[in-house]
Amino acid sequence: MSMRLQHAIQTLRDSAPLLRDASMSGNVRVLASLLGPAFRGFVQRRGKGVGSTDISVGYEASFNWSYGRDDPDMARLYHLAKTSQWNASTDLDWSREVDWLDPTMQLLPDSWMPPSRLPLWGRLSERERATQRHGLLSWMLSQFLHGEQGALFAASQITESVPSLDAKLYGSTQVADEGRHVEVFHAYLTQKLEKLYEINDNLYVVIDAIMSDSRWDMKFLGMQIMIEGLALGAFGSIRQMTSEPLLKDVLRSVITDEARHVHYGVLALSRFYREGIDERARREREDWAFELSLLLRNRFLAHEFYDEFYAHRMTRCGWDELMLASDLMGFFRRTMFKRIVPNLKRIGLLSGRIRPRYAALGLLEYEHGRSASELTATELLDDA
Ligand SMILES: [Fe+2]
Numbered sequence: 001m002s003m004r005l006q007h008a009i010q011t012l013r014d015s016a017p018l019l020r021d022a023s024m025s026g027n028v029r030v031l032a033s034l035l036g037p038a039f040r041g042f043v044q045r046r047g048k049g050v051g052s053t054d055i056s057v058g059y060e061a062s063f064n065w066s067y068g069r070d071d072p073d074m075a076r077l078y079h080l081a082k083t084s085q086w087n088a089s090t091d092l093d094w095s096r097e098v099d100w101l102d103p104t105m106q107l108l109p110d111s112w113m114p115p116s117r118l119p120l121w122g123r124l125s126e127r128e129r130a131t132q133r134h135g136l137l138s139w140m141l142s143q144f145l146h147g148e149q150g151a152l153f154a155a156s157q158i159t160e161s162v163p164s165l166d167a168k169l170y171g172s173t174q175v176a177d178e179g180r181h182v183e184v185f186h187a188y189l190t191q192k193l194e195k196l197y198e199i200n201d202n203l204y205v206v207i208d209a210i211m212s213d214s215r216w217d218m219k220f221l222g223m224q225i226m227i228e229g230l231a232l233g234a235f236g237s238i239r240q241m242t243s244e245p246l247l248k249d250v251l252r253s254v255i256t257d258e259a260r261h262v263h264y265g266v267l268a269l270s271r272f273y274r275e276g277i278d279e280r281a282r283r284e285r286e287d288w289a290f291e292l293s294l295l296l297r298n299r300f301l302a303h304e305f306y307d308e309f310y311a312h313r314m315t316r317c318g319w320d321e322l323m324l325a326s327d328l329m330g331f332f333r334r335t336m337f338k339r340i341v342p343n344l345k346r347i348g349l350l351s352g353r354i355r356p357r358y359a360a361l362g363l364l365e366y367e368h369g370r371s372a373s374e375l376t377a378t379e380l381l382d383d384a
């Protein structure tokens, strides 16, 4: 059997849980919208081993000739964004060195390293452990970088396709914000950590799904509510756990911007889902958001890190179990859904029909948390 075919079969087998997740809602339209991205991400692996990938996008750009300024909340957010811009190359002190072999400055604590639960962790030298901390952090930040590139494109698409002028104006600031985020993560990874991982297959599938969906509100829902919610949780957690000062500064600046982005999604969608769509379309959004929650919850298992450090030591199945049970994943899941669930509720996608499914995942406990529109950036920074 050819290597290519063997690989395709292996990746299909690996993605079976994902396809099972994607069919849980029983909503055929939702499943159909995820099958194409899953095929391109898992079987064709379009994001791997290449310098660039083209994704076809099909949506309508909406010109607004009335120039109506009828959304004061959005206008306030636009004003806030204009006065909160920062310059990535001058506002952060890039002259600081990041010596990740220095034992007094750990990039990540051992409690965050899933392999630290294995007996062999104690037998590694301090240098080997530092190398793995460096590897896992580089893997995580690389995924952030790829996600930021997706956010940059999604923000551009949203700016074109959202009908309201206030929302378009705000969108223009997010495009600049996301460009800056690509800049800082790329600089940190290439200049300070000197390591960059390829995009994780699961992240590729989610980004592909958001890019190729033609409906503007799905882009908002996928990027502004789900991915940005995940990012806010992850950035906040890493900022708390790392003892590397430059990384703390990078994440503080990025979190301040991201808080506005989630707020933007909540503002735009709560209005649209209240006034602009019928019940059948609302249910489809509700199911789609649930599927994405499942994909995001269980599917970021650092396989690229495993391939490099653990493939010769344990099976991938064993690795997945180690990851899923780790403090790291538990922490991510909590912080991420603490951000996402209240926002879903706020925009009207947590109806009595879908609640039992979130409850079965243990996620409803977050529903009474505050949504993005009720949280300031400072509160977010203090409450990772
Ligand atoms: Fe961003």
Ligand SMILES: [Fe+2]
Binding pocket: 151, 178, 228, 257, 258, 261
């Ligand atoms: Fe963002």
